[in-house]
Amino acid sequence: MSVKYIPVQWNPNKWFYDGIMLVGVFVFLWVFLEIAPGVLSHERPINPQIHNARAFGACAFVMLTIILCIGPLARLDRRFLPLLYNRRHFGVMTAAVALTHANYVLGWYFAFSHIPPLEGLLSANQSYFQVAGFPFELLGLFSLICLLLLAVTSHDFWLKFLTAPVWKRIHFLIYPAYAALVGHVALGILQDQQTHMVSALFIGGPVLVCVLHLLAVVHGRVKADRIAKGHGWLAVANVAEMQEGRAKIARLPDGNRVAVFLHEGKLSAISNACAHQNGPLGEGRIVDCLVTCPWHGFQYDVRTGQSPAPFTERVPTFAVRLNGKIIEVDPTPNPPGTPVKPVPLPEAAP
Amino acid sequence: MAATLVLLGKIWLWAGAAVAAVFLTFGLDRIDEDAQEAYVFRPLLIPGVLMIWPLVLWRWWHIERHGDITMARYSPVRSAHTAAAVAMSIAIILVLSFGWNARQDWPGDVAPVQMTKGSDE
Amino acid sequence: MSDKPFFIGYMPAPEGLRAFLVIVAAAVIGGMAGASWVLGVGQDDPGPGAVRGDYGRQNLMGIVELVPYPLLHVVEGSDTIPEGTTLMMSAGNKAGVDARALPLDGQLAAVSGVVMERGDLQMLQLRGGRRGLGPGGGPMDIPEPVDMGRWRLAGEICDGKCLAGAMRPGRGLAHRACAAMCLLGDVPPVFVSSQPVDGEEFMLITGPDETPLPKEAYDFLSQYVSVEGTIKRHGDLLVFSIDAATLKLTN
Numbered sequence: 001m002s003v004k005y006i007p008v009q010w011n012p013n014k015w016f017y018d019g020i021m022l023v024g025v026f027v028f029l030w031v032f033l034e035i036a037p038g039v040l041s042h043e044r045p046i047n048p049q050i051h052n053a054r055a056f057g058a059c060a061f062v063m064l065t066i067i068l069c070i071g072p073l074a075r076l077d078r079r080f081l082p083l084l085y086n087r088r089h090f091g092v093m094t095a096a097v098a099l100t101h102a103n104y105v106l107g108w109y110f111a112f113s114h115i116p117p118l119e120g121l122l123s124a125n126q127s128y129f130q131v132a133g134f135p136f137e138l139l140g141l142f143s144l145i146c147l148l149l150l151a152v153t154s155h156d157f158w159l160k161f162l163t164a165p166v167w168k169r170i171h172f173l174i175y176p177a178y179a180a181l182v183g184h185v186a187l188g189i190l191q192d193q194q195t196h197m198v199s200a201l202f203i204g205g206p207v208l209v210c211v212l213h214l215l216a217v218v219h220g221r222v223k224a225d226r227i228a229k230g231h232g233w234l235a236v237a238n239v240a241e242m243q244e245g246r247a248k249i250a251r252l253p254d255g256n257r258v259a260v261f262l263h264e265g266k267l268s269a270i271s272n273a274c275a276h277q278n279g280p281l282g283e284g285r286i287v288d289c290l291v292t293c294p295w296h297g298f299q300y301d302v303r304t305g306q307s308p309a310p311f312t313e314r315v316p317t318f319a320v321r322l323n324g325k326i327i328e329v330d331p332t333p334n335p336p337g338t339p340v341k342p343v344p345l346p347e348a349a350p
Numbered sequence: 351m352a353a354t355l356v357l358l359g360k361i362w363l364w365a366g367a368a369v370a371a372v373f374l375t376f377g378l379d380r381i382d383e384d385a386q387e388a389y390v391f392r393p394l395l396i397p398g399v400l401m402i403w404p405l406v407l408w409r410w411w412h413i414e415r416h417g418d419i420t421m422a423r424y425s426p427v428r429s430a431h432t433a434a435a436v437a438m439s440i441a442i443i444l445v446l447s448f449g450w451n452a453r454q455d456w457p458g459d460v461a462p463v464q465m466t467k468g469s470d471e
Numbered sequence: 472m473s474d475k476p477f478f479i480g481y482m483p484a485p486e487g488l489r490a491f492l493v494i495v496a497a498a499v500i501g502g503m504a505g506a507s508w509v510l511g512v513g514q515d516d517p518g519p520g521a522v523r524g525d526y527g528r529q530n531l532m533g534i535v536e537l538v539p540y541p542l543l544h545v546v547e548g549s550d551t552i553p554e555g556t557t558l559m560m561s562a563g564n565k566a567g568v569d570a571r572a573l574p575l576d577g578q579l580a581a582v583s584g585v586v587m588e589r590g591d592l593q594m595l596q597l598r599g600g601r602r603g604l605g606p607g608g609g610p611m612d613i614p615e616p617v618d619m620g621r622w623r624l625a626g627e628i629c630d631g632k633c634l635a636g637a638m639r640p641g642r643g644l645a646h647r648a649c650a651a652m653c654l655l656g657d658v659p660p661v662f663v664s665s666q667p668v669d670g671e672e673f674m675l676i677t678g679p680d681e682t683p684l685p686k687e688a689y690d691f692l693s694q695y696v697s698v699e700g701t702i703k704r705h706g707d708l709l710v711f712s713i714d715a716a717t718l719k720l721t722n
Contacts (some may be wrong), residue, residue: 010420108638
């Protein structure tokens with residue numbers, strides 16, 4: 001949450017998350033660099049620099065594959081939401097691992113020449129119009145630049161400064177970055193190597209990512225939020241559907257969503273988009289009298305759209321009314337943080 | 351060409367360094383109250399400013415002119431998820447298929463063919 | 472949906488979710504270890520090429536011949552490189568020795584360096600300056616090349632230095648850009664034939680009439696190709712002068 005910025009807002013869950021992630025990276029590199037070579041029956045060993053480059057590159061590939069699975073998994077099964085909570089740290093670590101890979105490659109394949117390494121990277125192979133032999137390093141470079149961009153804009157300052165929609169648009173680069181990474185692998189190591197299990201992993205990982213994303217798309221279609229209907233005030237739900245501490249979400253004509261909460265027997269409506277990362281507030285719950293975002297736990301008073309002091313986040317509120325048993329909202333949002341008087345449910349409500 | 355690209359990259363980063371110097375010492379306090387008297391986190395922002403300094407300048411100008419809180423903050427880009435997921439999946443399937451198809455096997459069974467004899471043979 | 476556990480990042484994980492999260496954490500670590508094992512033990516053999524520092528520094532005398540890449544016909548050999556051997560030469564890093572060899576074409580030269588070896592392919596990496604390649608006593612007759620006619624071969628175009636052992640692996644598409652940088656630095660290119668020609672699996676590859684390898688051939692580096700050209704035997708080394716227009720990918 002906001003209040004004075006600090007480098008990282010640690011808490012026990014983040015320590016645990018990062019700990020698991022670091023152990024995963026350490027185990028990956030240890031197995032690849034220390035254990036696996038003992039099994040390889042090569043007459044002469046692979047150059048250490050190439051071996052290191054492969055270890056870090058493969059590790060970044062596996063990490064990014066895991067990261068790309070988290071989003072759709074969390075949409076398909078809410079129990080995976082805790083993996084989303086600290087995904088940014090996972091991303092930053094992946095960028096660091098990928099950068100180490102690039103550093104080994106530049107310091108070996110592109111070193112020792114009269115052409116400076118970066119210029120060599122951009123110019124040594126110019127076969128842009130063929131599949132095998134394509135300068136696959138450039139796909140890796142694109143992917144790395146995207147990962148670095150995402151990593152360096154991961155601090156909460158950037159979310160607030162750029163606004164969540166702009167930040168999200170930038171962070172959509174993860175999709176082309178992953179596609180480029182798969183291209184980097186498919187036109188690089190996959191062309192040469194002869195072991196079927198390696199091919200299976202390099203192909204199976206991306207295919208799993210695609211399947212999960214497409215399943216999440218289908219799931220989103222099936223479970224699509226209802227559309228608020230009517231002219232002027234719009235119907236969003238029936239009182240019978242309301243549950244204490246929970247919300248009903250409806251899509252407004254402008255494409256944005258409203259979340260109508262039932263709190264202590266009264267109805268209040270706020271924007272469904274959290275001020276932090278535009279997480280779906282309506283899928284959250286009221287905890288200690290505050291709407292709590294399911295993504296990162298940002299909280300708002302449902303009656304005012306304001307975060308509790310000393311936090312300063314605000315979300316727009318909406319006017320609510322009852323039309324018989326139909327709950328209606330005024331689709332014009334109030335400025336963020338505007339108090340709205342909650343509407344009590346009739347006593348005899350079923 | 352490659353040298354020009356590398357030079358442009360360097361110029362971009364140097365321009366970013368200039369923007370970072372001004373923004374992190376002067377601009378940040380003007381536009382974000384949460385940053386006032388918070389200094390330890392600022393070095394973390396330097397790489398970000400280096401990379402996207404034109405966007406930084408634009409947002410800085412925008413916030414100075416229009417304020418920080420606008421309704422645009424609350425319009426998530428959710429629908430783009432579908433397009434992004436489908437586009438990424440298509441790209442991945444295509445590049446894997448083309449890549450796999452282009453794989454070659456060592457032509458160990460192709461024998462050398464002598465087409466003409468040498469003048470010394 | 473009534474009371475599914477609700478995770479809030481800065482609060483302890485709810486009771487009902489802890490076992491699930493522990494399983495996921497174990498799966499992530501186990502998955503990464505498993506993936507690493509599969510990828511780590513699945514790496515192909517990088518081949519037998521090596522820098523043979525164990526042979527010691529080679530100090531040789533030989534006749535320099537430019538085809539146009541400099542060859543050395545050894546007339547005073549060592550235990551490792553006997554008289555009569557024909558060697559390709561390169562400098563340290565990704566560079567050839569063309570400039571140093573040019574004034575010595577057709578002359579006896581003293582060379583000094585370390586040998587790289589892959590099967591019967593040898594590449595001598597010379598020391599810097601005149602200590603690596605210097606005049607050795609004036610003009611001498613270059614051994615007469617033997618014309619072996621026109622051939623169509625299948626195989627791979629590599630840079631002779633990485634292939635011989637400067638890098639392991641020193642061939643293949645992942646190494647392609649590195650090979651291109653070596654060739655741009657005048658390291659002699661080598662063709663690896665699918666099957667031996669006159670007993671030789673490796674040969675120096677050049678453009679038509681022993682000119683530098685044409686740039687068109689760079690698009691085929693590290694790929695499996697078939698190509699036509701003439702072969703001449705220079706000492707105990709074959710020189711394959713290709714017609715780049717006949718380059719095409721195999722299978």
